[in-house]
Amino acid sequence: MKKSVFFLLLLVLGSCFGDIEKDISTDLQFEGNEIFNISFSLEESLFFPFQTIDYFRFAESLAIPGCPDVSIDENLKKVTLDFSVKKECVNNLYVPRLGKIHLQYISNSILESVVRLExxxxxxxxxxxEGYREFKRANILLNPNRRAESFQNLLIINKNNSSSKIDGDYTHQLVLTNGLLTEFSSSGAIEGRNIAGRPIKMNQTVAKNYKINCINSGLLLPGQGSENWEIFRNETQATNHRLVYSLVDPCNSSATITLEDGRLMVFRLTE
Known part of the structure; x- marks a missing residue:
């Protein structure tokens, strides 16, 4: 199996920004990395709560992204995905996972249900x-394939054990073909505080779009989508960064962050 590689390409347009102080410049790059980590952490597990409990009852482990061991508590209608067991997993090439994801299927009424991801x-x-997210299916007769997501106090913790803490609200639109999920789109907004303790906000300007065949092959970044990020220095002044996803080829995307000073940071999953 080819070893997975994740790389960051930072394009510095130095001649245009010679007057920027070094410490401020470093802060902007640091913020760009944090923005990508938050965005990626929110999207990488979206495939799972959009599946029915029957999908996990009958799917082979190697066919599920990340190839987890699957256990189901039928009384609680709770699925546990354990990614700690090492396997020769083709669709885990670019998104190595560890630990567990729990999915609890809750029916509030005939017309409303919730999948809780923990x-x-x-x-x-x-x-x-760390934390949990809830995906509500409501108004089933009007739009059975829409999911409304909300979460509070979700922690995104980096390799230095520093955390971003965020709340969010999203709308997801699923596309099914012959009863099978083939793609979905997501749009929403988050707010909270970043690793440095500064308030942050994100608003989606173009919905992200994901293809299930690409997720199944281990390539997860959306084919399109854009986000505007604000990181506040004080109550009224914020630094603005923009994240845009674009296709490199049919199942390989890049994420480009345009920093406040105009420089670009490009993230890509690749062989």
Missing amino acids: YENYSVRGIKI
């Missing part, structure tokens, strides 16, 4: 995620 000692690419 992380247990979970990390992806060395980034830890």
